[in-house]
Amino acid sequence: MSSIKRRIIKQLYFGKKLSGTDLSERIHRSLPVTNKLLSEMKGAGDVVELGFAPSKGGRRPMLYSLDKNFGYIVSVAMDQLFTRIGILTMDHAFVTPIERHELNLGSEPEALNILCNLIEKHIQASGLDISRIIGIGIGMPGFIDLEKGINYSFFRSENESLQKLLQDRLHLPVFIDNDSSLVALAEYRFGAARDKRNVMVVNISWGIGLGMVLNGELFRGNNGFAGEFSHIPIFSSNKLCSCGKTGCLETEASLLVLVEKAIKGIEQGKITNLPAITVSNPEEACNAIIRMALKGDKFCIELISEIGYNIGRGLAILIHILNPELIILSGRGAAAGKLWSAPIQQAINEHSIPRLAEHTAIEISSVGIKDELYGAAALVMEHYDREVHKKTKRLGNIQPQTFGIYN
Template sequence: MEVKTKSVKGMQLKHMITKCLYFDKAMSCAELSELFDKSIPSIAKALNELIEKGFVVEQGYAPSSGGRRPLMYAINADAMYILAIAMDQRSTRIQLVDLRNHPVAEMMVFDLKLAGNDCALNILVENINKYIDGCGVLKEKITGIGIGMPGFIDPDKGINYTYLKSGDRSLSQFIADEIGLPTYIDNDSSLIALAEQKFGIAKWQKEVMVINLSWGIGLGMIVNGELFRGRNGFAGEFSHIPLSEDGALCECGKRGCLEAEASMLVVANKAIEGIKQGRVTSLKVVGEAQSKQMSDAIMAAANAGDQFAIELFSDAGNKIGKALAILIHIMNPQAIVLSGRGAKVGKILMAPIQQALHKYCIPRLSSGTELMVSELGFDAELIGAAILVMENFDKEEMNQVVSI
């Protein structure tokens, strides 16, 4: 029994070190010893075993600081792979990545409408299996599946209360059973916030509001260095901040919500309507106009200087700024990051957002909040999905798959 207990503890330590090196790049034996409050011989033993298994590599010596330079250890990017999936209300992306979050196979993108689609879950599973079969990597090398998706989600229970109904099983268990890999799900905006905190522009910051500019306008909140979920796990429904009582009708059934006034879907639909009314623009409506195609086209046009496209984003930015003023008054964050699909036009949105903040926000509060545009952009959700798998790397179900 004692031998078994020591073996389990040794495996847990190796999983903890692997997880740590994934997030922190390279560390010395002494740094890991201090971090985990373990003796240097224990850490050295675990590192040597991880090197033998191919999970850790030596990465040379740290820069000299006057004494003996310590040997640094880093994760082996190709030790295993993660299947990262990013979903929105209309399309899904599947990408296999290594432990540096670099793609190792071509991305699959396919249309998948979630609302009112009873076949959506089966289509998702079918495409995941198709991707794994064709990616050129052995399934045994894939450690797990992380999925970011819209909706009210309980990540601990693996349930999405809004989309993808899975019967008696939790959604994560259903997919895990069908694919044969540990599966974890979380809200798309929460994962985008995690990506920005761990690998993006918000790294090392403690109080950050991350705005997911997509078909809705989501919010991931980093509070005191941790992802804040609220009492029921549903905190961050930024899309449904009411801007007016007589505004456009939102999908939630109420009028004047931010989502109904300034989301990417609204901007795309306004562009289509403006073109039909004869507005002067480089944009064109071809056949059955798709909001996704128009969204990509209008962002490209705005960045190329199209005045109509810029006008639409300026209007959206002003409304987003008005909603952000409310957020700043409540949360007083260190920074606000514009991320997600709409980060491509982040620089264009900055000016109208700042103007709205000057108009609606108390200067003492707004002056202490830095407004930034994500460097991860549209990739943030995929990176967040990979992070989700590694956040669970030391859990029991993962240990059963990855023995190190």
Template sequence: MKNKKPKYSAIHLDVIKELFYIKSATSAELSLRLDKSIPSINKVIADLIEDGYVAEKGLAPSSGGRRPLMYALVENKSYIIVIAMDQLSTRIGLVDLQNNEAYTAVSLEIDLIHDDEALAKLISAIENYISDSKIPKSKIMGIGIGMPGFVDAKKGINFTYLKPQEKSLANYLSEEIGIPTFIDNDSSLVALAEHKLGDAAQQKEVMVINLGWGIGLGMIVKGELYRGYNGFAGEFSHIPITEKEILCSCGKQGCLEAVASLLAVTNKAISGLEAGKVSSLRNPKHYHSKINMSNAILAEANHGDQFSIELISESAYDIGRALSILIHIMNPQTIILSGRMVRAGRIMLAPIQQALNKYCIPRLFAGTEIKLSNLGFDAELIGASILVIENLEHLI
């Protein structure tokens, strides 16, 4: 049997991608961005209008002469399920082709480390969410999942978590749910979101730090997401940062994750409160889970609780030490702080700067800017939508 000829050419897919990222554009703007002739762009737009993917969106602002038509993707043509996972919690959302929230995102606890039923719980949660959304599966283009661990995005395998027998995780989820599914490392997706839609959009050398239960790194090098030789670049969490014998989840001691991650901060808070530390934080048992406890620490720090501020500041100082190593190696233009901990990001900036002043060669650091993500905690969900869009050739 001969392979069926794809319905859309690469230019068709590129136009859809560009409109997903920039919301709307004239054919002349698309021609310039994609380096294609205006007649070829007009032909592609006509095809996509006929198939219901693109619609006219009024006239562009006048710059003299006839005002050109604007084009945008049709929001409800298709939808994307977006999922952001960390070691303890999972968020599931639904966006349309304008990357607008189409159904309220939900959060649930799924313990990737200790729960043998984690994969079954994930599938059940996705199925229930789709059912609750009332969006038929036929209108869902794909599922994008960001998750921790060593992830081979091309093969759809997570070598650390959720390892079904005999199949890649992406293929297993696709078959079980009935929707094409793509997975990638959480920090890579955060960096992808910053690169396409955030502060790294116009920059070539950017390091994106994903601050959560671990401390991930996504690298934009020469304007592209850098994955390294076998796709596992960016394991920032496991830089050895201390001689203290503190066991890390990787099995080694003294890693950055073990002393400075949000999980480490939460564990220190629990120990401190049990030892009688004065704080506006309540007894750890009140919060019922480390997720709730961590949320309280971030909130109380922003409300001025000294103990919470001290914990986050200590963490930030160690992160700054690790960043000095990164700056010495990569000499980035910008470092963007993203992820769960960015909700207390302003508290972190001063101790990070203090550590950089102490450990970093001034000439190397002079041109590097430290910024808080403008995408915030939603960066991974945004990256999950981009993951699906970047795989359009497998979908339409």
């Protein structure tokens, strides 16, 4: 497939439905050349016509989209404790149920082998021809050097590229990125950050991650480490953070802290309808707290408000430095919805200069916990016209039975 056709595929993936004129402008080719290529791709079954666009005066243009089964993307969303895997079509629909697996990256020495094993089994169970899989996108926590493909926090591979290790094992193109960066990528490509210039996307999870859209582009920093919101030193307490420092935002504002505070409150005799929870099952505990808060449980609402206020203190700093037009609250914590809004806004009102804060809107992600999965798929297609095709040409004919699953 020519490089221009690959660019058309990439644009259709992100644009969903575009006219020949739209595509001509995006790939920087003349309309006759673009229409000729679209005709060829339609004949090959790669592109489908959707009908004419609504009239704006004059001749109505034909709209095109990718055939939803043009190819498939394996999407992996990881946090410190759990890993989710799904496979998506070109119209962003899951062709397999999303699998959730417990995988503690901090305590499991065989985490890399387990991850590969899970991905291999998921692909085999799907029954899909591996040659139709475009690539694998993986979002994971930690300090990830995008140029070297190394995660300095987890999956320590010394100076060897983690990305290469995964590709050699899985026999498919693999792309890795920080989980919060992919949450922001999903919002930037498909969600509330689309067509915005300056947006902060907060990933409320076991830590507090951050993805940034600056000047209309996803910002990752010098080597991919930008957005370590969790580790802004805000508090004067001596509570030790996972990074080894004290006073970090994460020590007073995360879903793990939410669970810890709930357990402590129950032990102190707080009145609540919250069922018995344990720190050993943080996901179930967190879901229970949010569920009861949404039902009006005063104790649970107070817990979320306290965490939200602390997040708001951190956001006040970002507003002063970056002056964003929009802040999106995403991740698993987004399930609490507007319960975050009042305490976060209160903290911003108290700690931000009004002239700056009054022009920053706050929204709850409509996607929430699936953001990272969509972002991991988008990561693969971000590279489609540059790298995926090269690797696919070399690796795409491998059959499913060549997977070396570890027993």
